[in-house]
Amino acid sequence: GKIIGTDILFLENFANKMELEVNILEKEFEGLWNMPGLGECDIAAAGMMAFGRDLGDSGIWSQSYMSVKRSLLIRQTDIDVLQEPKNFSGKKIVVTPESAAHIDAIERYQKYGAIIIPTVPSQNEIVNQILTGEIDAFGEGNVSNEFLAEHFADKNGSQPFALTDIHDMSLPEKLCFAVRLTDKKLMYILNEFINEYFIT
Template structure:
């Protein structure tokens, strides 16, 4: 006689009946806010569905800066951190035992957005020489740009780190020819989304480079508060069974850079 599988243990969250999710509001189409201030985006909808499947109320927790977002669950600010967070060794080290990284749910490429007049002027890292670019501080766009500039010894590149991809795209759009930022760097999906909204052009899609000069894939994970028992296990089961709204992204890049 077959023994039926054990039922999954109930999850325990920071606040009973609520799944609190730390999110960075200016990283569309993964996470953003509508003009009415309503949270929206691929990560938002995915985790709303997960919360509903667990019988939990979805509660956004807004964070001002992307850098360090992955440490917030371990600091008891929320049960899960989300907003297109790439799984990097340095970030895992920062979360330590207080946070659990979920299975990968999406793979991203790097890209830049430029004005239409500049569409043919950025096809490789050396084209950034003498230019000003904008990125989210602490993001993988930031890591990739700095790594490539150092690796290729590219001169006179100014990197402006902010906390708002939407504003970065707007500043590129509004810059006069030969003045202001030349491009903004982000994930390909974000660059495509914001370029379409603002009349820019996505260019130079490429794999991420890390500070050691290695090129690697870039998978996204959610980070779960370790003390929110059962949540990580339930989330991994959900990821395995539930397609992400935007698909799996691009897995064409090399492995983890090793």
């Protein structure tokens, strides 16, 4: 299916303004930030932080375009019982492997007996698994989870999902794009666009 999310929407708006064509490639999260430097794409986007990730001589991090908090996407019917980490004993939480959500889930929920599942087949599949009760939550940034909750609302506008346990990590999360350095003009105009549309 089509890849959706706040990162993609932001870059589509950027491309439209610059009159550029968009060609979206789907890759695994691990090592995604290296793709521009390897010449496989111009910009890599997946809610990534620059901290601790060296892009070498062929890639560069953009300015931060968004600050996020951690959150869990759950069934609306569970909102009264799943409000804090200790409530997730025995509950299944899916996260993107090697992501900030993965680190946060291990540190915050695993000690209370939550089952952390580091695999994301697709957003549609995750949403379906939450609704059918196969899993209980999806760990992601609050902006992305809010986007999913709104995107998958039913035709009547009813919200089957809710966000819970919204919190900061110890290191503030400022998201950036990894950009191919061979085209310095691309980095310049992307940063200009970020300055104009920065989301706090």
